[in-house]
Amino acid sequence: MGEVILVTGANGEVGHGLIPALAKLKKYDLVALDIRELDDTLKPHVHETVVADILDKTVIENLLKEHQIKIIFHLAALLSSVAENDPERAHDVNVNGTANLLSVAYRVGTEEKRTIKFTFPSTIAVYGIPDAKTKKGSRALKEEEYNTPITMYGINKLYCELLGKYYSSHYSQLTTHNVSPIDFRCVRFPGIISALTIPSGGTSDYAPEMIHSAAKGEGYESFVRPDTVIPFMVMPDAVKSLLQLVEVPPEKLTQNVYNVSGFSATALEIAELVNKVYPDSAISYVPNPKRQKIVDSWPASIDDSAAKRDWGWKPDYNIERAFTEYLIPEIQNKYK
């Protein structure tokens, strides 16, 4: 048996990309946790599936102990639009779920004298740019700039970044002298576009929705303006960044939280690439001012030079390659 990895939120969008990729490495055994039954396509890749709430501390403690979990990918979260529709539930899942998992992992790691790698996806939603002029005038943002999110999701993720850092470096600092058992590693993702799944409840979803709708022979009404710009990456690069980060020797890491990015694009640029392949897909723009405001508070691009410097991060896909070599062929395959 290889090292055992726990993937929470396994049935979500990133889980659908990450689980087959981890299985392909053939050196890990995977335990999947999700509130819903795992998709049949993912089941062959995992050793065990547990259907449970991320807030259930007993289930988590038992799993960490029984399987001697060495690595956690904590993917369970409610995305930004869903979170705005039920902020309290989002806080429960996104913050309390993460806090419980960190605290149980800290305790189990301490008791069993072993390190647990805690890998966490964060987001461009942790940024909160005050206005359009500032967004337009900004260069690519570094990790620590404009950490003033306006969404529940962004606030939750930013706090959990800090909490992870706390558990790995400062936990109970007045009384505890132990070296922490938690090795907290976090990537801040831009909007992710997958060919396999359509995200549910994100605010960057206009991009994947546009592409999937066209492939299904449908038109699309974008809920943001054509000039709306944020950074994106395709799922294979998101997965690549997680796999790379989890394997970097600790001495190479100079921070806990790293931006990663693929390419920045406007909604119009994405629509034009979609229309090149699907000229009949009618893409129109009917901005929803509330969702627009959220996307406008996110940066046009993020600076991922720290990840490049510390662990050799490099995306495989620019926007052209993303379309020609990944999105279009995979999506055509999916809907054929």
Ligand code: SER
């Ligand atoms: N894709 C996320 C969302 O839209 C942002 O990281 O909520």
